Amino acid sequence: MACVVSIIPGDGIGPAVVSSARKVLEALSEVYGFKLSFVEALAGDAAKRDFGEPMPKDSLDKIRSSDACLKGPVGETAKDVIVFLRQKLDLYANIRPFKTLPRVSTKWRDVDFVVVRENTEDLYKCVEDVGEEYAVALMVLTKKACTRIAKVAFQIAENRRRKVTVVHKGNVLRSFELFRAAALNVAKSYPSVSVEEMLVDNAAYQLVVNPQRFDVILTTNMFGDILSDEAAGIVGSLGLAYSANIGDGFGLFEPVHGTAPDIDPSYANPLAQVMASKMMLEWLGSTKGNASMLEAANGLENAVLSLLEEGEALTPDLGGRATTEEVTRRLVDMLLKGRGTSRRPVVY
Numbered sequence: 001m002a003c004v005v006s007i008i009p010g011d012g013i014g015p016a017v018v019s020s021a022r023k024v025l026e027a028l029s030e031v032y033g034f035k036l037s038f039v040e041a042l043a044g045d046a047a048k049r050d051f052g053e054p055m056p057k058d059s060l061d062k063i064r065s066s067d068a069c070l071k072g073p074v075g076e077t078a079k080d081v082i083v084f085l086r087q088k089l090d091l092y093a094n095i096r097p098f099k100t101l102p103r104v105s106t107k108w109r110d111v112d113f114v115v116v117r118e119n120t121e122d123l124y125k126c127v128e129d130v131g132e133e134y135a136v137a138l139m140v141l142t143k144k145a146c147t148r149i150a151k152v153a154f155q156i157a158e159n160r161r162r163k164v165t166v167v168h169k170g171n172v173l174r175s176f177e178l179f180r181a182a183a184l185n186v187a188k189s190y191p192s193v194s195v196e197e198m199l200v201d202n203a204a205y206q207l208v209v210n211p212q213r214f215d216v217i218l219t220t221n222m223f224g225d226i227l228s229d230e231a232a233g234i235v236g237s238l239g240l241a242y243s244a245n246i247g248d249g250f251g252l253f254e255p256v257h258g259t260a261p262d263i264d265p266s267y268a269n270p271l272a273q274v275m276a277s278k279m280m281l282e283w284l285g286s287t288k289g290n291a292s293m294l295e296a297a298n299g300l301e302n303a304v305l306s307l308l309e310e311g312e313a314l315t316p317d318l319g320g321r322a323t324t325e326e327v328t329r330r331l332v333d334m335l336l337k338g339r340g341t342s343r344r345p346v347v348y
């Protein structure tokens with residue numbers, strides 16, 4: 001039976017990069033023999049313009065009845081779409097892998113870490129009171145949410161280099177004690193994983209001076225948001241950073257970047273969106289027990305590495321001159337010719 005993927009094309013460069021990811025998924029389903037069907041769910045600035053609301057009920061229904069969602073970046077209405085969906089669908093784990101990649105110019109080599117960000121609470125609950133003379137925003141943390149995100153971080157670390165860095169600001173705000181205590185409590189069930197604590201200001205510094213020291217960074221919503229844009233800069237380009245928003249029964253996959261209003265959409269780098277679809281295949285493959293999807297995810301990652309190594313079809317953010325369309329065509333061509341063959345296991 002086909003898995004149904006809801007697609008939010010988004011705004012700005014969104015439709016271009018989402019269309020690229022869809023073509024790549026179609027090629028993969030042909031090569032690896034699994035079935036996907038796609039349903040478009042319009043949301044964001046375009047939906048607000050055309051239907052009067054950024055997250056129309058019809059789109060929410062389509063997303064809810066799908067097996068997974070592939071989302072493009074959304075513009076001014078991002079809060080009404082992605083913050084809303086994370087909370088509404090309880091997509092509590094935001095998983096963002098960062099790796100240095102072939103030919104992508106950076107100051108570092110061999111960077112490979114994952115940011116695991118709590119996705120439903122903290123200041124992004126948006127409980128605010130703003131008056132003429134004051135502004136108050138409530139930071140909400142619960143033991144339940146802190147514990148379940150810590151479990152995700154330790155499970156990921158178990159399959160990697162077995163180290164979790166718990167990032168908080170407990171020296172200033174007592175509230176972080178809840179987050180810290182939940183993480184240290186979960187750590188007891190993962191004796192093979194080492195755990196360290198780090199204040200967020202030091203984490204921001206360590207990311208810049210010594211990013212290789214990190215394996216899994218576990219942190220709260222807003223700190224995770226900020227640190228992951230920093231991390232994207234460290235591995236070379238926002239055009240390569242991708243993420244998963246996972247709940248107990250549903251996953252939404254998207255690039256870390258926004259709508260890039262400053263560039264021509266036909267030259268947008270589609271690789272972050274494409275790699276978001278790789279994460280979607282991994283998640284669908286493991287939750288539905290579909291081995292072909294897992295193989296396809298591995299094949300896709302290897303094809304992206306080959307494309308970067310070859311260096312002939314790169315967008316301007318990576319120093320090339322190719323269009324989004326040309327990168328997509330090259331990638332699809334590689335997949336159809338079997339260039340995405342296995343050479344290392346999929347680990348994020």
Ligand code: ATP
Pocket residue numbers: 013017073074075076238239256257258259260261262263267268269270272315317
């Ligand atoms: P938004 O308001 O939607 O968040 P933004 O410009 O504030 O947009 P991003 O869209 O994340 O933030 O862009 C930050 C920078 O990274 C911009 O210079 C943008 O052009 C560049 N960028 C982001 N994504 C890509 C991409 N896929 N390809 C090429 N450049 C990108």
